[in-house]
Amino acid sequence: MDTPVDETTLGFESEGEDSEMSDEEIQEAFAKGLLKPGLNIPVEEPKKFVNNTVGMKQCLAEFRRGLPWVERLDLSNLPVPDIVAKAEGRLVPSDSEAVNAEDDFQREMYFYRQAQASVLEALPKLQKLNIPTKRPDDYFAELTKTDQHMQKIRKKLLIKQTAMEKSEKAKKLRELRKYGKKVQVEVLQKRQKEKKAMMSAVKKYQKGMTDKLDFLEGDEDKSKKGAGPSKAQMNKKGPNAKRKYKDKRFGFGGKKKGTKWNTKESHNDMSGFRPKVAHGKGGKTFGKGGKKGNKRPGKEARRKMKGRK
Known part of the structure; x- marks a missing residue:
């Protein structure tokens, strides 16, 4: 059986402080057989749980104040029965121990039904104490956020x-x-069509x-109906009053192109020839040198006269 090693002989300090042994001292202790495997591993002591019943009762007595229920509003009750589950014929756990904590839906429904039971128990008490349970219409709550x-x-x-x-x-x-x-x-296709x-x-x-x-x-x-007769309809009815007046005054027209061309008969007809007019000896007044007295102004003069107007 191994003998216990004295920490003072090895140069170890008290528990909780670091060891300051040099390498030579450790080698010397190992040579003497004072160091063995497992001795330098710290062993944790088992944790001691203290059940201070007196202290707990004292804390509970401090918590208890002689306050009315309205100031405390504490309720201890079980959840209301799940009516929907009973109607569907499903098995409903009766207490909290039967609720599976890993099932989120089942756990939240348990909290919901417990809140329902608290409301059903608290409302009659508040109404009995003449405490309003409904928020007024002009109520403005202060926001917790800034x-x-x-x-x-x-x-x-x-x-x-x-x-x-x-x-x-x-x-x-x-x-x-x-x-x-x-x-x-569509419009382009319609136009092409x-x-x-x-x-x-x-x-x-x-x-x-x-x-x-x-x-x-x-x-x-x-497409325009009632917008007036078309040109074809106007031509069928005949010329309008303006056209009739012009026809009456100027005639009905006829061939105009080539009417002044000479023919054999017109060339030989000398009845309308007047020598005095043809040779510049007519009844018009002439100036010196046989030139016209009323001379036509030049092109530049005519342009200036036109610009003055």
């Missing part, structure tokens, strides 16, 4: 709301662009397959 904190939250909410509004606006713009492109494509139909009608008219000119009026004249 105004600065609430301003930060409000700022974040406004930023989030603005971002959502921008996103919705961009989404609507994308939809409008898609709709605009769709309408534009109308152009194709008009070209087909023109080809038929040129080939003599039809004598109708309805395609010249266009869709706008066809």
Whole structure:
């Protein structure tokens, strides 16, 4: 059996202080057999639990004050029975020991039913003591958070709301662009279809397959009803009053191009020839040298006179 080692002989200090033995002293102690495996491992003493019943009762007596129940509002009760579980035929634990603490739903439902039982027990007591249990309409509770904190939250909410509004606006713009492109494509297709139909009608008219000119009026004249008669309808009814007046005053027109060309008969006709007029010896007044007295001003003078007007 190993003999106990005296810590004083090894140079160890009291418990709780560091050892200051040198390497030579440790080697010498190991050579003498004073150091053995396991002796330098600290052994923890078992923890002693003190059951101070007197002190606990004293603390409990200090907690107990002669206050009425209204000031304490303490209740000790079991949870109300789970009516839904009973209606469904499920097994409901009757006490807290049967509740599985790892089941979150079961644990929270137990707390909920216990709060229900406390409310059902406390409300009649408060009403019996004439204590109001409902919050008045003009009640304003003071917030536990500071105004600065609430301003930060409000700022974040406004930023989030603005971002959502921008996103919705961009989404609507994308939809409008898609709709605009769709309408534009439909309009272009409609125009191409109308152009194709008009070209087909023109080809038929040129080939003599039809004598109708309805395609010249266009869709706008066809769609506008009651906006007045078209040009084709006006021509069918006859000329208007202005045209009739001009026809009466100036005639009905006729061939105008080539009317002043000379012919053989007009060339040989000398009845209208007047030599005095032809050679400058007519009844007009002339100045010296046989020139006209009323001379026409030059081009530059005419331009200046026109500018004065």
